[in-house]
Amino acid sequence: MAQKVRTCLWFDHEAEEAANFYVSLFPNSRIVDIAHYNEAGPGKPGSVLMVTFQLAGVEYLALNGGPIFKFTEAISISVDCVDQAEVDRLWEKLGEGGSYSRCGWLKDRYGLSWQIAPSRVVELISGPDKAGAKRAMEAMMTMAKLDIAAVEAAYNRS
Known part of the structure:
Protein backbone atom coordinates (compact mmCIF):
# COMPACT_ATOMS: atom_id res chain seq x y z
CA MET A 1 0.00 0.00 0.00
CA ALA A 2 1.22 3.48 -0.82
CA GLN A 3 2.14 5.92 1.91
CA LYS A 4 -1.00 7.80 3.08
CA VAL A 5 0.60 11.26 3.06
CA ARG A 6 3.15 12.18 0.36
CA THR A 7 4.87 15.35 -0.76
CA CYS A 8 4.16 16.31 -4.38
CA LEU A 9 6.90 18.23 -6.18
CA TRP A 10 5.78 20.31 -9.19
CA PHE A 11 8.22 20.37 -12.10
CA ASP A 12 7.89 22.03 -15.49
CA HIS A 13 8.78 18.91 -17.51
CA GLU A 14 11.70 17.29 -15.62
CA ALA A 15 9.81 15.03 -13.15
CA GLU A 16 11.25 11.74 -14.41
CA GLU A 17 14.78 13.10 -14.81
CA ALA A 18 14.71 14.64 -11.32
CA ALA A 19 13.27 11.51 -9.69
CA ASN A 20 15.94 9.34 -11.31
CA PHE A 21 18.64 11.76 -10.13
CA TYR A 22 17.35 11.81 -6.55
CA VAL A 23 17.00 8.02 -6.25
CA SER A 24 20.59 7.62 -7.48
CA LEU A 25 21.84 9.54 -4.42
CA PHE A 26 20.14 7.78 -1.52
CA PRO A 27 20.17 4.16 -0.37
CA ASN A 28 16.79 2.43 -0.12
CA SER A 29 15.42 4.59 -2.95
CA ARG A 30 13.60 3.64 -6.14
CA ILE A 31 11.13 4.64 -8.82
CA VAL A 32 7.78 3.12 -7.83
CA ASP A 33 5.57 4.08 -10.78
CA ILE A 34 5.39 6.36 -13.80
CA ALA A 35 2.01 7.62 -15.03
CA HIS A 36 1.60 9.11 -18.49
CA TYR A 37 -0.73 11.68 -19.99
CA ASN A 38 -3.51 10.22 -22.13
CA GLU A 39 -5.62 11.87 -24.81
CA ALA A 40 -7.87 13.53 -22.20
CA GLY A 41 -5.05 15.32 -20.33
CA PRO A 42 -3.40 18.65 -21.04
CA GLY A 43 0.00 17.09 -21.76
CA LYS A 44 1.19 15.39 -24.91
CA PRO A 45 -0.30 11.86 -24.96
CA GLY A 46 2.30 9.37 -23.76
CA SER A 47 4.50 11.96 -22.04
CA VAL A 48 5.21 11.61 -18.32
CA LEU A 49 2.54 13.08 -16.06
CA MET A 50 3.69 11.88 -12.64
CA VAL A 51 6.46 9.82 -11.11
CA THR A 52 6.04 8.09 -7.76
CA PHE A 53 9.42 7.52 -6.13
CA GLN A 54 10.97 6.73 -2.77
CA LEU A 55 13.94 8.45 -1.15
CA ALA A 56 15.37 6.50 1.78
CA GLY A 57 12.03 4.71 2.03
CA VAL A 58 9.90 7.90 2.01
CA GLU A 59 7.49 8.24 -0.91
CA TYR A 60 7.22 11.38 -3.05
CA LEU A 61 5.35 12.38 -6.19
CA ALA A 62 6.96 14.33 -9.01
CA LEU A 63 4.44 16.05 -11.29
CA ASN A 64 5.10 17.53 -14.73
CA GLY A 65 2.70 20.43 -14.33
CA GLY A 66 4.25 22.99 -16.65
CA PRO A 67 5.96 26.31 -15.94
CA ILE A 68 3.15 27.85 -13.87
CA PHE A 69 4.70 27.29 -10.41
CA LYS A 70 8.32 27.37 -9.23
Whole structure:
Protein backbone atom coordinates (compact mmCIF):
# COMPACT_ATOMS: atom_id res chain seq x y z
CA MET A 1 0.00 0.00 0.00
CA ALA A 2 1.22 3.48 -0.82
CA GLN A 3 2.14 5.92 1.91
CA LYS A 4 -1.00 7.80 3.08
CA VAL A 5 0.60 11.26 3.06
CA ARG A 6 3.15 12.18 0.36
CA THR A 7 4.87 15.35 -0.76
CA CYS A 8 4.16 16.31 -4.38
CA LEU A 9 6.90 18.23 -6.18
CA TRP A 10 5.78 20.31 -9.19
CA PHE A 11 8.22 20.37 -12.10
CA ASP A 12 7.89 22.03 -15.49
CA HIS A 13 8.78 18.91 -17.51
CA GLU A 14 11.70 17.29 -15.62
CA ALA A 15 9.81 15.03 -13.15
CA GLU A 16 11.25 11.74 -14.41
CA GLU A 17 14.78 13.10 -14.81
CA ALA A 18 14.71 14.64 -11.32
CA ALA A 19 13.27 11.51 -9.69
CA ASN A 20 15.94 9.34 -11.31
CA PHE A 21 18.64 11.76 -10.13
CA TYR A 22 17.35 11.81 -6.55
CA VAL A 23 17.00 8.02 -6.25
CA SER A 24 20.59 7.62 -7.48
CA LEU A 25 21.84 9.54 -4.42
CA PHE A 26 20.14 7.78 -1.52
CA PRO A 27 20.17 4.16 -0.37
CA ASN A 28 16.79 2.43 -0.12
CA SER A 29 15.42 4.59 -2.95
CA ARG A 30 13.60 3.64 -6.14
CA ILE A 31 11.13 4.64 -8.82
CA VAL A 32 7.78 3.12 -7.83
CA ASP A 33 5.57 4.08 -10.78
CA ILE A 34 5.39 6.36 -13.80
CA ALA A 35 2.01 7.62 -15.03
CA HIS A 36 1.60 9.11 -18.49
CA TYR A 37 -0.73 11.68 -19.99
CA ASN A 38 -3.51 10.22 -22.13
CA GLU A 39 -5.62 11.87 -24.81
CA ALA A 40 -7.87 13.53 -22.20
CA GLY A 41 -5.05 15.32 -20.33
CA PRO A 42 -3.40 18.65 -21.04
CA GLY A 43 0.00 17.09 -21.76
CA LYS A 44 1.19 15.39 -24.91
CA PRO A 45 -0.30 11.86 -24.96
CA GLY A 46 2.30 9.37 -23.76
CA SER A 47 4.50 11.96 -22.04
CA VAL A 48 5.21 11.61 -18.32
CA LEU A 49 2.54 13.08 -16.06
CA MET A 50 3.69 11.88 -12.64
CA VAL A 51 6.46 9.82 -11.11
CA THR A 52 6.04 8.09 -7.76
CA PHE A 53 9.42 7.52 -6.13
CA GLN A 54 10.97 6.73 -2.77
CA LEU A 55 13.94 8.45 -1.15
CA ALA A 56 15.37 6.50 1.78
CA GLY A 57 12.03 4.71 2.03
CA VAL A 58 9.90 7.90 2.01
CA GLU A 59 7.49 8.24 -0.91
CA TYR A 60 7.22 11.38 -3.05
CA LEU A 61 5.35 12.38 -6.19
CA ALA A 62 6.96 14.33 -9.01
CA LEU A 63 4.44 16.05 -11.29
CA ASN A 64 5.10 17.53 -14.73
CA GLY A 65 2.70 20.43 -14.33
CA GLY A 66 4.25 22.99 -16.65
CA PRO A 67 5.96 26.31 -15.94
CA ILE A 68 3.15 27.85 -13.87
CA PHE A 69 4.70 27.29 -10.41
CA LYS A 70 8.32 27.37 -9.23
CA PHE A 71 9.98 26.05 -6.09
CA THR A 72 10.89 28.49 -3.30
CA GLU A 73 12.97 28.15 -0.15
CA ALA A 74 9.70 28.03 1.82
CA ILE A 75 9.73 24.28 1.12
CA SER A 76 12.86 22.16 1.38
CA ILE A 77 13.90 18.57 1.89
CA SER A 78 16.08 18.10 4.95
CA VAL A 79 18.63 15.29 4.94
CA ASP A 80 19.97 13.99 8.26
CA CYS A 81 23.60 13.14 7.47
CA VAL A 82 25.54 10.71 9.65
CA ASP A 83 29.05 12.03 8.93
CA GLN A 84 31.11 14.59 7.00
CA ALA A 85 31.63 12.22 4.07
CA GLU A 86 27.86 12.06 3.52
CA VAL A 87 27.58 15.85 3.86
CA ASP A 88 30.37 16.35 1.31
CA ARG A 89 28.93 13.84 -1.19
CA LEU A 90 25.37 15.16 -1.09
CA TRP A 91 26.49 18.81 -1.06
CA GLU A 92 28.51 18.25 -4.24
CA LYS A 93 25.99 16.05 -6.08
CA LEU A 94 22.80 17.94 -5.21
CA GLY A 95 24.40 21.36 -5.66
CA GLU A 96 25.93 20.60 -9.07
CA GLY A 97 24.20 22.86 -11.58
CA GLY A 98 22.26 24.59 -8.80
CA SER A 99 23.30 27.14 -6.21
CA TYR A 100 24.66 27.10 -2.68
CA SER A 101 23.37 29.13 0.22
CA ARG A 102 24.22 29.31 3.93
CA CYS A 103 23.91 26.95 6.88
CA GLY A 104 23.75 23.76 4.81
CA TRP A 105 21.08 24.96 2.35
CA LEU A 106 21.35 24.59 -1.41
CA LYS A 107 19.15 24.56 -4.48
CA ASP A 108 19.57 21.71 -6.92
CA ARG A 109 19.58 22.07 -10.72
CA TYR A 110 15.75 21.84 -10.71
CA GLY A 111 15.35 24.67 -8.19
CA LEU A 112 14.36 22.44 -5.25
CA SER A 113 15.85 23.49 -1.89
CA TRP A 114 17.66 20.99 0.31
CA GLN A 115 19.06 21.19 3.84
CA ILE A 116 22.16 19.03 4.20
CA ALA A 117 22.10 18.79 7.99
CA PRO A 118 24.51 16.57 9.91
CA SER A 119 22.80 15.14 13.00
CA ARG A 120 25.88 16.01 15.07
CA VAL A 121 25.56 19.72 14.25
CA VAL A 122 21.89 19.65 15.27
CA GLU A 123 22.94 18.04 18.58
CA LEU A 124 25.60 20.69 19.17
CA ILE A 125 23.47 23.76 18.47
CA SER A 126 20.88 22.46 20.91
CA GLY A 127 23.34 20.91 23.37
CA PRO A 128 23.12 21.13 27.17
CA ASP A 129 26.04 23.59 27.41
CA LYS A 130 24.21 26.81 26.51
CA ALA A 131 27.42 28.79 25.92
CA GLY A 132 28.78 25.95 23.76
CA ALA A 133 25.52 25.74 21.81
CA LYS A 134 25.70 29.50 21.19
CA ARG A 135 29.28 29.20 19.90
CA ALA A 136 28.28 26.24 17.71
CA MET A 137 25.36 28.23 16.26
CA GLU A 138 27.59 31.23 15.60
CA ALA A 139 30.12 29.00 13.80
CA MET A 140 27.38 27.33 11.74
CA MET A 141 25.99 30.72 10.69
CA THR A 142 29.30 31.55 8.96
CA MET A 143 29.26 28.39 6.81
CA ALA A 144 27.76 27.40 3.49
CA LYS A 145 28.47 23.64 3.59
CA LEU A 146 28.42 22.54 7.22
CA ASP A 147 31.73 21.40 8.70
CA ILE A 148 31.03 19.07 11.63
CA ALA A 149 34.55 19.29 13.10
CA ALA A 150 34.55 23.10 13.03
CA VAL A 151 31.15 23.33 14.70
CA GLU A 152 32.25 20.77 17.28
CA ALA A 153 35.46 22.75 17.95
CA ALA A 154 33.42 25.92 18.47
CA TYR A 155 31.10 24.09 20.89
CA ASN A 156 34.03 22.71 22.91
CA ARG A 157 36.02 25.99 23.00
CA SER A 158 35.77 27.70 26.37
